[in-house]
Amino acid sequence: MAGIKRPGHLVSRENKFDKPPLARIFAQPFEKKGSSMPKPRKPESLKLVSGTARNDRTVTESVKFPLVVDMPVMPDWLPNAYAVNEWNRLVPLLMANKLLTEGGLSALAVLCSLHGKIVQLYAAGECPTGHLSAQYRNLINDFGLTPVSQSKVKAFAGTEKENPFAKHKR
Known part of the structure; x- marks a missing residue:
């Protein structure tokens, strides 16, 4: 078989390449070289401590919605009493930390609705679906309601930064 040449095959004296090129590639076992998900962003406080903080890589300011003051x-439309209780618990907490904006009210309502549905399922002896749990987890992370996400969510400062180029008017 070493002397027979077939289309698409490489044949050598050592007979190392008696398979088509793609068959050689896919015949090798795959090695997992780490996680398929990227690492989460390191908090700015840890970057300062480790000495890797850079001004050109700091998170830029985003759109500022008006804060909810009342x-x-x-x-x-909240589905049950569990959702209503969660609304009454979270609104004062988020307002005190200046994290509740006009733009975030509907997301907070969805968060409370999901919480009510999940608690209702657990009370009935059932488990929530993975999709429901994932939605809930994403929303509580967005509002900074987990220990890890608290470092990522920045409270609204209330004052605008001064433009450093304003003194160089033309």
Whole structure:
């Protein structure tokens, strides 16, 4: 077989390449070289301590929605009493930390609705679906309601930064 040449095959004296090129590649076992997910962003405080903080890589400011200063009206579509209790618990916490904005009210209502549904399922002896749990986990992370996500969420400072180029007017 070493002397027979077939289309698409490489044949050598050592007979190392008696398979088509793609068959050689896919015949090798795959090695997992780490996680398929990227590492989470390192908090700025840890970057300062380790000496890797750089001004050109700091997170830029984003759109500023107006803060909610008065207790917002609870949506009437919250599904159950668990969701209503979660709304009444979270709104004062988020307002005190200046994390509740006009743009975040509907997301907070969805968060409370998901919480109510999950608690209702657990009370009935059932488990929530993975999709429901993932939605809930993403929303509580967005609002900074887990220990890890608290370092990622920045409270609204309330003052605008001064433009460093304003003194060089033309």
